[in-house]
Amino acid sequence: MERLQAAWGRLKQGERVFFFMAGVLLVFGAVFWLLAITHVTDVLRIRDVYEDSPQADEGLYLVKQHGCRNCHTVLNIGEWGLAPSLDGEGTRHEYMWIRAYLENPSRQMQGKTLHDGRYASDFSEFAATEKDRIATFLFAQKSMPGSANHPEPPK
Numbered sequence: 001m002e003r004l005q006a007a008w009g010r011l012k013q014g015e016r017v018f019f020f021m022a023g024v025l026l027v028f029g030a031v032f033w034l035l036a037i038t039h040v041t042d043v044l045r046i047r048d049v050y051e052d053s054p055q056a057d058e059g060l061y062l063v064k065q066h067g068c069r070n071c072h073t074v075l076n077i078g079e080w081g082l083a084p085s086l087d088g089e090g091t092r093h094e095y096m097w098i099r100a101y102l103e104n105p106s107r108q109m110q111g112k113t114l115h116d117g118r119y120a121s122d123f124s125e126f127a128a129t130e131k132d133r134i135a136t137f138l139f140a141q142k143s144m145p146g147s148a149n150h151p152e153p154p155k
Contacts, residue, residue, distance in 0.1 A: 047143060047144045047145075047146050047147030047148075047149075047150070048076070048087045048088055048141070048142070048143045048144070048147050048149055049142045049143075049144065050075060050140055050141060050142070051090070051140040051142060052140070053136070053140065055132075055133055055136040055137075056133075056136050056137045056139075056140040057137075058133040058136075058137075059133040059134045059135070059136050059137025059138070059140075060074075060075075060137050062130055062133055062134050062137070063086075063134060063137060066121065066126075068086070071083035071114075071120060072084065072085065072086045073085040073086065073087060074086045074087065074141075075087065075141075083114070083120075085149055086138060086141060087141050087143065087149045088141055088142065088143030088147060088149025088150060088151075089138040089139070089141045089149075090138060090139040090140055090141045090142050091141075091142050091143045091149070091150060091151060092143075092149075092151045093139075094139075095135060095136075095139040098135045098138050098139055099131065099132070099135040101115075102123045102126070102131040102134060102135055103123070103131065104122075105122055105123065106122070
């Protein structure tokens with residue numbers, strides 16, 4: 001104990017503050033983790049769901065094949081923060097809106113999209129069946145209230 005007190009006494013004021021704050025964060029993190037795994041809080045509850053179907057699975061395959069996850073996150077996999085997450089897309093938009101976006105992104109978003117053919121695909125090279133499958137997959141991405149991907153904030 002004396003050695004610990006002596007070592008603490010040799011630290012500069014800023015180092016003491018740093019180690020104290022790190023200890024506080026560690027304790028709060030451990031308490032939060034224990035509350036989460038014992039289900040006292042529902043922070044670890046899954047709030048985004050994927051409505052599986054053969055057509056949606058084909059759409060997922062196409063999303064992977066065309067490299068959409070190089071910019072977007074899909075099923076919590078992909079680049080974070082580069083482009084909007086596609087998780088919960090089926091809750092934010094109707095199927096026909098998604099399909100219209102895949103037909104002409106610039107018209108659907110009034111020019112406010114990087115899917116213009118320069119930065120990202122404008123989907124003009126995609127077959128109509130591919131667009132249908134991708135739209136089905138994106139529409140199958142649902143988010144429940146409380147999810148960050150839900151269109152309305154939780155109450």
